[in-house]
Amino acid sequence: MALTVDRQKISALISSPVSSGTADVLRRQGNVFFVGGNLPVYETLETMFESYCMESTGLFHLTFGDSGNLQRGLEMARLIKKNFSVRLMGRLDYPVPAETVEQIYAAGVDILDIPLPVCSSASDSTLISDHTARQATLDAARLVFPGWSVVASLEADQMATGATMAVIDSLLAKGIMPLVSFSGNTALKEPDDAAAVFSHLASGWKKHHVPVKTLLPLITLITPLVPREEPGLVRGFIDRIRDRHQLASSDLQRRLRVGQAADSLDSAEL
Numbered sequence: 001m002a003l004t005v006d007r008q009k010i011s012a013l014i015s016s017p018v019s020s021g022t023a024d025v026l027r028r029q030g031n032v033f034f035v036g037g038n039l040p041v042y043e044t045l046e047t048m049f050e051s052y053c054m055e056s057t058g059l060f061h062l063t064f065g066d067s068g069n070l071q072r073g074l075e076m077a078r079l080i081k082k083n084f085s086v087r088l089m090g091r092l093d094y095p096v097p098a099e100t101v102e103q104i105y106a107a108g109v110d111i112l113d114i115p116l117p118v119c120s121s122a123s124d125s126t127l128i129s130d131h132t133a134r135q136a137t138l139d140a141a142r143l144v145f146p147g148w149s150v151v152a153s154l155e156a157d158q159m160a161t162g163a164t165m166a167v168i169d170s171l172l173a174k175g176i177m178p179l180v181s182f183s184g185n186t187a188l189k190e191p192d193d194a195a196a197v198f199s200h201l202a203s204g205w206k207k208h209h210v211p212v213k214t215l216l217p218l219i220t221l222i223t224p225l226v227p228r229e230e231p232g233l234v235r236g237f238i239d240r241i242r243d244r245h246q247l248a249s250s251d252l253q254r255r256l257r258v259g260q261a262a263d264s265l266d267s268a269e270l
Contacts, residue, residue, distance in 0.1 A: 001212055001213055001216070001227060002202075002206070002227070002228040002229070003202040003205070003206075003212065003219070003225040003226065003227060003228065004202070004225070004226060004227075004228050005195050005198045005199050005202070005224050005225060006224045006225070006226045007191065007195060007224070009223075009224035009226070010191050010194050010195060010198075010224040011191060013181075013182050013222070013223070013224055014157075014182060014184075014191065014194070016184070017181065017182035017183060017184040017222075018181070018221055018222045019034075020034070020061070020063070020091065020113075020153065020181065020218075020222060021034035021035070021036065021061050021063045021091065022036055022063055023036045023037050023038040023063045023064060023065035023066075023069070023073075023093075024036045024038050024039065024065075025039075026039055026044055026047060026048070028051055028055070028057075029221060030058075030217060030220070030221045031055070031056055031057055031058040031059070031217050032057075032058065032059045032060075032061055032217045032218055032221055033048060033051070033052070033057050033059070033060045033061065034061045034063070035048065035060060035061065035062045035063070035076065035080070036062075036063055036065070037062055037063055037064040037065045037069060037070075037072060037073025037076055038065035038069050038072065038073070039076070041072060041075050041076050041079060044076065045076075045079055045080075045083065048080075048084075049083065052084060057084070057086050058086070058087075058216070058217030059086065059087055059088075059089060059215070059217040059218055060080055060084065060086050060087070060088045060089065061089045061091065061218065062076060062077055062080065062088060062089065062090045062091065062109070063090075063091045063093070064090060064091065064092050064093075064104075066094070067094070067096075070096075070100070073090075074103060074104065074107045075107075077090060077104070077107040077108050077109050078107045078108055080108065081107070081108025082108075087110045087111065087214060088108055088109050088110050088111070089109070089110065089111040089112075089113060089151075089215070089218070090104055090109035090111070090112050090113065091112075091113040091114075091115070091153075092104075092112065092113070092114055092137070093115060094134075095114070095130070095133035095134045095136065095137040096137055097137075097140075098140040098143075098144075101137065101140045101141045101144050102144055105144050105145055105254065105257075105258075106254070106258045108254070110149060110214075111145070111149045111150075111151060111214065111215065112141050112145055112149065112150055112151065113151040113152070113153055113179070114134050114137050114138050114141065114150075114151070114152055114153075115134075115152070115153040115154075116131065116134055116135075116152045116153065116154055116167070117130060117131055117134070118155070118158040118159055138150060138152055138174075138176055139174075142174070142175055142176060146253065147175065148175065148177050148210050148211055149177075150175075150176050150177065151176070151177045151178075151179050151215075152171050152176050152177070152178055152179070153179050153180075153181065154167060154168070154178055154179070154180045154181075155180070155181060155182065155183040156180045156181065156182055156194055156197050156198070157182050157183055157184070157194075158183060161193045161196055161197055164180065164197050165196075165197060165200045168180070168197075168200060168201055168204055169204065172204045172205075172207075172208045172210070177205075177210055177215075178201060178204070179215070179218075179219070179222075179223075180197060180198065180201050180223060181222040181223055182194075182222075194224070195224075198223060198224055198225055201223075201225070202225055
């Protein structure tokens with residue numbers, strides 16, 4: 001899918017960036033449902049179901065809480081996947097071991113996002129250590145999740161333009177999907193610089209054949225990228241059918257993988 005930069009959206013997002021969600025908030029924005037992993041599971045599911053019935057949803061975005069609340073987030077993921085036929089994206093704001101990545105995938109998460117912090121100083125050992133640990137989690141997730149289902153979030157206004165582009169290229173080369181947004185926390189870069197970053201991002205996605213349609217509801221919400229052409233009625237119907245087929249195939253692949261792992265444990269009497 002061809003995407004282009006909407007310069008008017010750049011100005012809007014610079015002044016009022018869209019949050020990707022937190023672990024303690026439930027909200028709908030556009031056709032994305034942001035779900036906090038720390039929320040009470042069944043009460044949250046009831047609210048989500050009522051809203052889901054009234055308005056279409058293109059993506060569920062689940063932000064996991066800290067490690068002490070991770071099991072609640074996993075239960076939330078399992079119930080979302082059981083009750084809604086919509087793609088589920090999970091976000092972890094901290095690194096985890098490979099075993100936890102497996103648990104997140106088994107719970108029903110289709111796409112996993114690990115935000116990458118900015119290393120502003122080579123002497124900041126704590127930040128560098130966290131960045132390295134997140135990279136390790138991204139690498140572990142890439143071995144578990146299907147191709148281009150691992151995302152690394154970046155903030156366009158936290159790094160110089162050239163540095164942001166270099167990180168985008170590095171992630172794409174490793175088979176990880178970079179997703180750039182605005183933070184609103186620092187001094188703003190020039191709109192032309194932002195446009196260059198997002199044009200570079202869209203070109204990179206196209207060059208590496210990244211299936212951006214799966215994340216289009218989120219992309220059009222938090223970035224200034226928009227489809228060059230809106231699909232017609234027939235094309236839109238075909239795209240929805242194809243997306244349902246891809247989602248069903250992904251769920252089948254998960255069941256087979258999880259089932260094989262369970263069989264291996266049983267055979268080893270573990």
